[in-house]
Amino acid sequence: MPEPVHPAGGATPSSTSFAVVTDHLTRRFGDLVAVHDVNLRVAAGQFFGFLGPNGAGKSTTIKMLTGLLAPTSGQIEILGLDFSTQTTSVKRQIGVVPEGLALFGRLTGAEYLTFVGRMYGLDRETTAKRTAELLDFMQLANEPKKLVTDYSHGMQKKLALAAAVIHGPKILFLDEPFEGVDAIAAGTLKSMLQRMIAHGATIFLTSHVLEIVERLCSHVAIIHHGALVAQGSLAELRAGVEAQAAGGSEISAGSKLNLEEIFLRMVGGTRSAEQELSWLG
Amino acid sequence: MAGITDTPPTSAQLGAIANVRWQVFLHSLRFKRGALELFSWIVIGTIITGGGLGGAIVLGLGAWFSVSEGKPDGLALLLWPVFLFWQLFPVMATALSESIDASNLLRFPLTYRAYVLVRLAYGALDPATLLGSLWLVGIALGIGWARPGLFLWALAVLFAFAAVNMLLTQMIFAWVDRWLGQRRTREIFAVVFFLAMISLQLIGPMLSRYGDRSNAAFHRAGQFANPVQAVLPPGVAAAAISHMASGTTPPALALLGVLGLYGGAILRVLSVRLRAQYHGEHLSEVIGNAGLRKKSEGIGLGWSIPGLPREAAAVVEKEFHYLSRSGPVLLTFITPIVMMFVFGLGGRSGNAAGFLQNWPELALPVGSAYALLLLTNLIYNNLGPDGSGIQFFLVSPASFRDVMLGKNIAHMGVLAGELIALWIGVFLLFRAPAIETVLITLSGLLFAAPINLAAGNLLSLYSPKKTEFGTFGRQRASQTTVLTSFAIQILVFGLAAITLLIARYYKREWMAIVAFLGLAALAFILYRFALTRVDTIAARRREILTTELCK
Numbered sequence: 057m058p059e060p061v062h063p064a065g066g067a068t069p070s071s072t073s074f075a076v077v078t079d080h081l082t083r084r085f086g087d088l089v090a091v092h093d094v095n096l097r098v099a100a101g102q103f104f105g106f107l108g109p110n111g112a113g114k115s116t117t118i119k120m121l122t123g124l125l126a127p128t129s130g131q132i133e134i135l136g137l138d139f140s141t142q143t144t145s146v147k148r149q150i151g152v153v154p155e156g157l158a159l160f161g162r163l164t165g166a167e168y169l170t171f172v173g174r175m176y177g178l179d180r181e182t183t184a185k186r187t188a189e190l191l192d193f194m195q196l197a198n199e200p201k202k203l204v205t206d207y208s209h210g211m212q213k214k215l216a217l218a219a220a221v222i223h224g225p226k227i228l229f230l231d232e233p234f235e236g237v238d239a240i241a242a243g244t245l246k247s248m249l250q251r252m253i254a255h256g257a258t259i260f261l262t263s264h265v266l267e268i269v270e271r272l273c274s275h276v277a278i279i280h281h282g283a284l285v286a287q288g289s290l291a292e293l294r295a296g297v298e299a300q301a302a303g304g305s306e307i308s309a310g311s312k313l314n315l316e317e318i319f320l321r322m323v324g325g326t327r328s329a330e331q332e333l334s335w336l337g
Numbered sequence: 338m339a340g341i342t343d344t345p346p347t348s349a350q351l352g353a354i355a356n357v358r359w360q361v362f363l364h365s366l367r368f369k370r371g372a373l374e375l376f377s378w379i380v381i382g383t384i385i386t387g388g389g390l391g392g393a394i395v396l397g398l399g400a401w402f403s404v405s406e407g408k409p410d411g412l413a414l415l416l417w418p419v420f421l422f423w424q425l426f427p428v429m430a431t432a433l434s435e436s437i438d439a440s441n442l443l444r445f446p447l448t449y450r451a452y453v454l455v456r457l458a459y460g461a462l463d464p465a466t467l468l469g470s471l472w473l474v475g476i477a478l479g480i481g482w483a484r485p486g487l488f489l490w491a492l493a494v495l496f497a498f499a500a501v502n503m504l505l506t507q508m509i510f511a512w513v514d515r516w517l518g519q520r521r522t523r524e525i526f527a528v529v530f531f532l533a534m535i536s537l538q539l540i541g542p543m544l545s546r547y548g549d550r551s552n553a554a555f556h557r558a559g560q561f562a563n564p565v566q567a568v569l570p571p572g573v574a575a576a577a578i579s580h581m582a583s584g585t586t587p588p589a590l591a592l593l594g595v596l597g598l599y600g601g602a603i604l605r606v607l608s609v610r611l612r613a614q615y616h617g618e619h620l621s622e623v624i625g626n627a628g629l630r631k632k633s634e635g636i637g638l639g640w641s642i643p644g645l646p647r648e649a650a651a652v653v654e655k656e657f658h659y660l661s662r663s664g665p666v667l668l669t670f671i672t673p674i675v676m677m678f679v680f681g682l683g684g685r686s687g688n689a690a691g692f693l694q695n696w697p698e699l700a701l702p703v704g705s706a707y708a709l710l711l712l713t714n715l716i717y718n719n720l721g722p723d724g725s726g727i728q729f730f731l732v733s734p735a736s737f738r739d740v741m742l743g744k745n746i747a748h749m750g751v752l753a754g755e756l757i758a759l760w761i762g763v764f765l766l767f768r769a770p771a772i773e774t775v776l777i778t779l780s781g782l783l784f785a786a787p788i789n790l791a792a793g794n795l796l797s798l799y800s801p802k803k804t805e806f807g808t809f810g811r812q813r814a815s816q817t818t819v820l821t822s823f824a825i826q827i828l829v830f831g832l833a834a835i836t837l838l839i840a841r842y843y844k845r846e847w848m849a850i851v852a853f854l855g856l857a858a859l860a861f862i863l864y865r866f867a868l869t870r871v872d873t874i875a876a877r878r879r880e881i882l883t884t885e886l887c888k
Contacts, residue, residue: 122732124883126876147734156887158728162659170639174651175735180638187636203662219729 074133075100075227075258076121081130083116090116092282094130098260098275100226103253105273106262109323113282114262115155115231121260122152122229135226148176151225153233157216161205165196165215168204169222176223183222190218194244210241217245221252228252230261234268246272270315280323290315297321347451354455373800377816389468393475400479404487409579415476416498416571423469423502424509452615453608457507466503473499480578490581490589497596498574504603505570511610570599645746648735652743653750659722660751666715670751673708674758678766697767702778704759705752706833709785710826712748716793717818719744720886721804727886730875737875738868741794749786756782773846777837780853785829787857787864792825794867798874801885832856 076098083091091113098104108114119125121132123143132139134146152158160168166187173183191197194214204215213233220228228249234242249259249272263269269276270290277287286293294313301321313321396415403411447455473495481488566572577592640654641647660666677700719741720727730740756778763770770778800817836856840849875882 124728124731124879126879144734144736147732150732152728152732154728154732156725156728156883158725158732160655160659160723160726160729162662162722163655166636167655167658170636171651171655172729172733174639174654175648175729175733177647177734179647180641184636184638191636 073100074098075102075135076104076260077131077133078117078121079131079133081117081120081132082128083113083120083125084128089282091120091127091279094279094282094284096277096284096287098258100135100258101253101256102258102275103249103273104258104260105269105276106260106279107266107269107276107319108262108279112279112323114279116282117279118229118231118260118262119154122150122154123147124154148223149226151220151223151228153213153216153220153228153230155231157212158219159204159212159216162203164201164203165191165207166200168215169219172219173222178223186222190222193248194218209236210238213237214241214244217248221248225257227258227260230259232262232264234263234265242268266314266316266319276315278319278322285322290318293318293322347448347454350447350451351454351458374816377820380820381816385464385468386471389471392468392472393478395475396472397475397479397482400476401483402479404480404483404582409480409582410575412476412480412578413566413572413575416575417566419469419472419476420502420571423465424506426465426468427463427506427510449612449615453611456611457503461503463506465506466499469502470499484582487578487582491578494574494577494593494596497593497600498570501570501596501600501603504600504607508603508607508610511607511614515610515613570596573599642746645742646739648739649743649746652740653747656744656747657750660747669711669714670708670755671758672711673704673755674762676707677704677759677762697763698771698774700763700767701759701770701774702781704762705756705778705782706785706830708752708755708759709782709789712752713789713793713822713826716745716748716789717796717822718800718802718804719748719793719797720801720882721797723886724803724805725887727801727882731879731883737798737871741797741868741871745790745794748790752782752786773850776850777846777853780850780857781833783857784853784860785833787860788829789825791860791864791867792821794871795874796821798871798878798882801882803886803888 074097076096078094078096081091081094081096082089094113094117096117106114106117116125120127121134121139123139123146135149137146139146160171163171169187169190170183173186174180178186188197194217196211196215196218204212207215213236217230217233220230230249233245237245246268253259261269261273273290275287275289276293278285278293286296288296293315297313297318396419399415400412403409403415477488477491477495480491567576573592573595577589577596580586580589580592639647640650642650642653645653660670680700720730723730730737760770760775796818800821802818833853836849836852840846840852
């Protein structure tokens with residue numbers, strides 16, 4: 057297994073230039089170590105993909121980074137602030153779309169966004185203006201009386217993203233934002249995220265859809281069995297895997313590994329199906 | 338494919354479901370909360386069993402007396418209360434009833450028969466079914482004691498009667514859930530239900546008010562009702578036993594057959610709903626699209642409440658949106674006012690239904706206490722209706738103190754509205770309440786409300802349970818919450834009653850006001866203390882909150 061790869065240049069920037077830093081982040085559930093000694097570095101302005109097989113510790117990590125779960129040990133620093141002591145200051149500067157979307161089903165979309173804006177401390181006029189703009193951008197303005205509980209899954213994801221950005225966060229945490237979303241809604245979500253990156257925000261997302269991560273993210277980290285196995289730019293990860301395979305015949309000369317291949321090599325996910333499950337089909 | 342049969346055996350599927358339920362129960366005991374729930378269930382179960390055994394003894398004695406006196410027809414008088422309890426208790430005590438989400442089962446290759454059996458098995462675990470069955474066993478034993486030869490027949494008839502009751506409860510809930518599944522039918526149902534409840538409550542006062550004239554009407558109604566009750570399940574069951582007791586076997590057998598027909602007919606109506614559910618029915622909340630395809634015309638400004646942080650004001654606004662969209666919750670808010678009108682409509686002296694006419698000064702305090710009591714349904718699980726929205730509270734910079742404060746203010750706003758409506762009601766029905774009465778009521782509420790709010794805030798964090806505002810029946814509150822709520826109400830109402838009695842004894846009402854204000858000061862300190870703790874508690878219990886409320 058390759059050693060963790062770190063950002064290009066090898067120099068260690070001061071922690072204030074990082075949007076997210078974790079030091080020895082660990083979370084145990086009884087005897088199970090879900091996240092073990094994770095040292096993440098996400099530079100400000102990066103579109104960062106956090107990958108891992110099911111049960112690897114992705115959701116646990118993102119929950120700790122957003123305050124939904126307390127770490128057993130280790131430090132979290134967001135935008136140079138210690139999360140454990142400056143929780144409210146950190147929360148003001150981040151936006152979150154958690155796994156459960158965190159919606160209030162018996163409000164309309166507009167009421168929900170108004171509520172969220174006010175909870176983030178926006179004044180009434182700003183909240184109303186941004187709510188109208190977000191509903192329009194997300195194509196949710198056509199059914200103003202519809203309750204959130206009646207929204208389709210794609211509409212709910214769009215609304216959750218709108219709520220996560222209404223206060224103009226500097227970092228956006230997204231847990232599986234493209235799961236169960238059709239191509240049209242996914243297009244709207246991607247367009248919103250790319251706008252945010254263009255305006256200097258940092259985006260941290262988990263996803264199982266490696267093609268999307270490869271297309272959107274500039275940097276990636278891979279977690280496996282709770283431990284970080286790699287992090288860096290795609291080129292760095294590719295170079296790391298190729299270096300490991302150097303001398304072997306595994307990678308044909310001239311071919312370029314895609315993210316899926318890099319991922320499978322790092323987590324050891326290749327398995328021959330020929331000798332197993334012979335009863336299938 | 339090898340190893341797979343076309344039709345999976347129903348018994349194996351039922352066994353698997355029972356096994357899963359058992360494993361879920363065992364796993365729940367791994368956590369402190371699960372053990373606490375089990376303890377609460379044992380306490381509540383003991384109370385129910387006590388009531389069941391007491392009822393069984395009383396009904397058994399009644400059955401023994403009826404049969405040994407040669408009046409087995411009188412068994413109908415015992416079976417009717419059992420029947421009414423069996424059907425009405427699940428509606429009134431929804432917190433104690435188990436619910437089932439059928440959609441979870443439908444992804445498996447479950448046969449329709451297996452699906453029906455699972456639904457019926459869940460129904461059999463209902464406290465009403467357990468109590469009703471226990472009481473019928475008492476009646477059967479009473480009959481057997483009076484006439485041993487009649488015991489087995491009585492057992493068979495009462496078994497059929499129990500099956501009819503169980504099926505009827507299931508049928509009622511299946512249809513009620515259907516009507517409540519869509520907004521339009523829900524509104525119609527709520528109005529019909531409300532009118533039915535008022536009509537029932539009005540019977541007593543009307544009979545009292547119109548005195549002898551109503552007695553005559555009552556007799557006429559009785560003459561009409563007797564043959565009607567005789568053809569309904571309790572009357573049929575009583576007649577089946579009565580005929581066998583008098584040695585006329587063929588009519589007795591025929592009546593048992595009638596009970597069977599009732600069971601079959603009810604099962605048939607129930608199966609209309611179960612088949613629809615089995616075939617994946619989805620009841621959407623969406624109103625007709627025509628009315629909705631209108632682009633939003635400007636977004637309204639959020640609420641601003643002077644003196645309140647904007648986060649708390651936002652929560653107050655959100656709570657009012659939620660409350661205004663729940664017909665069942667709104668019904669509970671107006672119930673105290675309706676009940677005051679019912680009890681205030683009058684009657685003769687000494688009649689319970691008209692007692693407020695005899696003691697009109699009690700109307701405001703009793704109505705207010707009742708209003709607060711009903712409100713505890715919301716106060717004691719105030720995060721339940723938010724569901725996965727709890728994650729938002731946890732990731733947002735707003736403090737839980739503001740969240741709880743907003744919820745508390747919204748609930749107290751409802752209580753204030755009810756108080757004003759009650760005052761107007763008392764004014765219209767009797768006379769303007771004396772200033773002394775108003776002050777006693779307000780000071781009493783100033784004592785009782787903060788205690789309930791403090792306990793409610795803590796219990797909402799310690800024992801959360803996801804609930805759905807739009808659903809009427811069968812929502813389980815946490816058993817720990819139910820038990821703690823009982824204890825707190827006993828304490829608060831006990832203290833209030835003692836205070837009032839002492840003041841009355843000395844004929845100095847102002848003493849009660851002073852005492853209540855003193856208690857209110859203590860209650861407010863307690864409330865403030867609890868409110869300062871909620872952020873720490875929420876942070877410590879965030880995993881449990883998200884696990885329970887995001888289910």
